[in-house]
Amino acid sequence: MTITFVDIIDYLGTFAFAVSGIRLASAKKFDWFGAFIVGMATAVGGGTLRDVMLGQSPFWMTQPIYFAINGFALLLFVFLHKQINRVSNTIFLFDTIGLGLFTVVGIQKTLDAGFPLWTANIMGMFTGAAGGVIRDILINEVPLIFRRDIYALACCAGGIFFSWGITEGLPLEACTIGCAMAVIIIRLLAVMFHWQLPILHDSEDEKKEEDKPENQ
Amino acid sequence: MTITFVDIIDYLGTFAFAVSGIRLASAKKFDWFGAFIVGMATAVGGGTLRDVMLGQSPFWMTQPIYFAINGFALLLFVFLHKQINRVSNTIFLFDTIGLGLFTVVGIQKTLDAGFPLWTANIMGMFTGAAGGVIRDILINEVPLIFRRDIYALACCAGGIFFSWGITEGLPLEACTIGCAMAVIIIRLLAVMFHWQLPILHDSEDEKKEEDKPENQ
Amino acid sequence: MTITFVDIIDYLGTFAFAVSGIRLASAKKFDWFGAFIVGMATAVGGGTLRDVMLGQSPFWMTQPIYFAINGFALLLFVFLHKQINRVSNTIFLFDTIGLGLFTVVGIQKTLDAGFPLWTANIMGMFTGAAGGVIRDILINEVPLIFRRDIYALACCAGGIFFSWGITEGLPLEACTIGCAMAVIIIRLLAVMFHWQLPILHDSEDEKKEEDKPENQ
Numbered sequence A, B, C: 001m002t003i004t005f006v007d008i009i010d011y012l013g014t015f016a017f018a019v020s021g022i023r024l025a026s027a028k029k030f031d032w033f034g035a036f037i038v039g040m041a042t043a044v045g046g047g048t049l050r051d052v053m054l055g056q057s058p059f060w061m062t063q064p065i066y067f068a069i070n071g072f073a074l075l076l077f078v079f080l081h082k083q084i085n086r087v088s089n090t091i092f093l094f095d096t097i098g099l100g101l102f103t104v105v106g107i108q109k110t111l112d113a114g115f116p117l118w119t120a121n122i123m124g125m126f127t128g129a130a131g132g133v134i135r136d137i138l139i140n141e142v143p144l145i146f147r148r149d150i151y152a153l154a155c156c157a158g159g160i161f162f163s164w165g166i167t168e169g170l171p172l173e174a175c176t177i178g179c180a181m182a183v184i185i186i187r188l189l190a191v192m193f194h195w196q197l198p199i200l201h202d203s204e205d206e207k208k209e210e211d212k213p214e215n216q
Helices: A005-027 A032-053 A065-086 A088-112 A117-138 A152-167 A172-192 A203-211 B005-027 B032-053 B065-086 B088-112 B117-138 B152-167 B172-192 B203-211 C005-027 C032-053 C065-086 C088-112 C117-138 C152-167 C172-192 C203-211
Strands: none
Touching: A005 A032, A005 A065, A005 A088, A005 A117, A032 A065, A032 A088, A032 A117, A032 B032, A032 C032, A032 C152, A065 A088, A088 A117, A088 A152, A088 A172, A117 A152, A117 B117, A117 C117, A152 A172, A152 B032, B005 B032, B005 B065, B005 B088, B005 B117, B032 B065, B032 B088, B032 B117, B032 C032, B065 B088, B088 B117, B088 B152, B088 B172, B117 B152, B117 C117, B152 B172, B152 C032, C005 C032, C005 C065, C005 C088, C005 C117, C032 C065, C032 C088, C032 C117, C065 C088, C088 C117, C088 C152, C088 C172, C117 C152, C152 C172
């Protein structure tokens, strides 16, 4: 079994996702086991949901490498957390590249399973973004990507590029690479320029506050 | 592809469920993307769990209409939230009719997959009520239907009517319509007359409070 | 249909898991329905996740006995909660024995589905421990087993014994019984001697606290 360039990106992305879960677990005073599970859920949770919805067993059930990467991330965090926190820009880059790759993998697996392009886009976004939602549920926080940042939308944009490329007859390689690049670039730009989606305005709340100032 | 009367009820129910998710997401200051996902999870979450348990891919993966309805609900909420809040009785009615229909759909899909009647009843309840539980998990609240209101039990009652009808040899149409009607009527009566299930009494807590009044 | 010794252990374990869910639901002032669902999720949630990942419909969908046991646990709790709280050592014992059995069942089902030993170990742990995580998500608490106690690790240890036995050519019965015994003994020792995993240390938090003492 040879390890390809895509595999290496996959493993770096998995590592970065795992570190993000482990870091938040440590902020919640989880023990090593809890941190391992949260790291694993962050790294493979999106792909697990995708595979179950596609009617397949989760990809990690036949590939122990994902457990090894997560265990490695945990050990690094335990013994070298200061150093890890110092290279958080590097880890952010791995995370972003991983997001691009995970989106592409999700799109391709869904197309391979016979679903239409728009479903593949949704599943690409799921693969990239659902792990972070599962992570936030496990640490009992409101999912971060529902409140701030362009994250899942970067996956959507990549998916739209992919669909456009396929429809225009571009070669699959170009669609794939372009999709991943679109995810990565939009995510980087969003972080650099603090792009945010509008918050949903809830007029009723305001009205209630106006009407009943006596309630606190 | 013709749109039947049942489809229209399905779409209205989906719309009402989506609005319920979007409204709660807006109270939590989610951004548009977060609100879209919570709306979608509320509307199709129950059916998704059902389909995965039945060993099928979720129904919405081949039907973009559910995304369109949810997107429409989000746009309406963004631009016309005051008007939506003003017609909340109408939306409650859609929600209730949708609950009845979702229950029936869940029952029939489970029977079609070869499971017994009692399993179909459970799955009918799942289809109707699990979306709201997923919604509450995503907004990091204790699920509302575990604490108040007759909601899932209305689905159960409908399922029991369905089972009774099938066992008595009533035609399938009668069982189906009767089941949906039972769900709708019981839900309406429960809201009108503030029917509640008893809260589980926790004697140990009380005892602790008696024993240790110094703790707060 | 004869009921075997293994069935009886299975039912006692299910009962103990259900009581754990119902008890926590009652501390959160859930109503009867909410308590029933939380009890059920605690008792069958781990096996449900396992079955879905193995591409099978959840085991309880063809076995109403699990609903009956859960309903029985709820009724007992409603009418005899003081007595139940008084025999909590007995229930802890059922819970522990159940944990051992659930681990073995998870391992065997995964091997039967054609997965390798290490995947079976993971699924054994899932079967035993994931129900408690789902329970804690439903009551909106940080999962207990991520913060304290040796619980899922006892399942892992049992799985490692099982794998060792199979690799050494021990008869399946010996592996099975040894695995369950290992889970039970380690769990009991962990509770008796207050074994804990280390908490993940978060140096950045401390640093923040040192740097900014004015922020509370």
